[in-house]
Each structure stands twice: as structure tokens, then as C-alpha cells.
Amino acid sequence: MASPKYDIIIDEGADYAISFTVKDDNDDPMDFTDFTGRMHLKNKIDGNITLDYSPYISIVGNLGLVNIIVPASATINAGFINGVYDVELESSYGNITKITW
Numbered sequence: 001m002a003s004p005k006y007d008i009i010i011d012e013g014a015d016y017a018i019s020f021t022v023k024d025d026n027d028d029p030m031d032f033t034d035f036t037g038r039m040h041l042k043n044k045i046d047g048n049i050t051l052d053y054s055p056y057i058s059i060v061g062n063l064g065l066v067n068i069i070v071p072a073s074a075t076i077n078a079g080f081i082n083g084v085y086d087v088e089l090e091s092s093y094g095n096i097t098k099i100t101w
Contacts, residue, residue, distance in 0.1 A: 006100055008085070012078055016070040021063065022089075022099050029064030035089040035097075039068060043083045050079055059089065066099065 010016045022030045037057030040049045056070045066087070087100045 010070070010075050010078070013072055013076045015072050016075060017068065019065065019067045020100075021065050022097075023064060029062075030097075031062050032059050032064060032066075032089050032091075032097075033061030034092045035059055035061060037066060037068075037087065037089050039085060039087045041078070041083050041085045043079075045084050047084075050083065053085075057087070 008016075008018070022032070024030050037059055038052075038054040039057055041051040041053065042048065043050055051074075053068065053070050053074065056068055056074065058067045058069070059065065060067075066089070068087070086098060089097045089099055091097075
């Protein structure tokens with residue numbers, strides 16, 4: 001599965017929410033039961049992690065559904081205008097699936 005690239009806009013000081021279903025090459029939802037999610041934002045590709053939005057990710061594992069709901073209090077002081085991010089899911093065995101960047 002190739003990781004899709006999405007441009008996102010998170011307005012400083014505003015709530016941000018997105019949900020998406022991750023599908024395999026057969027267009028079936030992937031099973032992410034017992035996975036945890038993480039989302040990191042940086043000011044540039046090789047930059048240091050500026051914001052960690054991992055606590056705002058929830059996963060409905062058997063449906064392949066990933067929800068990211070970030071409250072305004074977490075977007076208020078980003079410290080940069082443009083940046084990059086990635087979303088990864090990690091299994092209980094330590095296998096990492098990069099799902100978007």
C-alpha cells in the first residue's frame with residue numbers, strides 16, 4: 001500500500017477534525033485492531049518534531065477508520081505557518097504502517 005499524500009490546513013486556534021478509512025490494494029478496509037496512532041508536525045521534512053498530535057488519534061481497528069480530532073487549545077501555538085506531518089499506526093508487535101504524509 002502506497003502512503004497517500006494529503007495537503008491539510010489547520011487554522012491556528014481552531015478545532016481540527018478529519019476521518020478517513022485506510023484500504024488495502026483490493027479496496028477493502030485494513031484491520032488495525034490493537035494498533036495505536038501517532039501524528040507529528042514539523043516545520044520542514046528533516047526538521048525536529050514541533051507538535052505531537054498523537055493523543056488526538058482514535059482508531060476503529062476492524063473498519064480501518066482513523067479519526068484525528070485536535071482541539072483548538074492544541075493548535076493555538078504552532079510556531080510556524082507551513083510545515084509537514086505524518087500519520088503512522090503501530091501494531092502491538094511494533095510493526096509501523098505509515099498511512100499519510
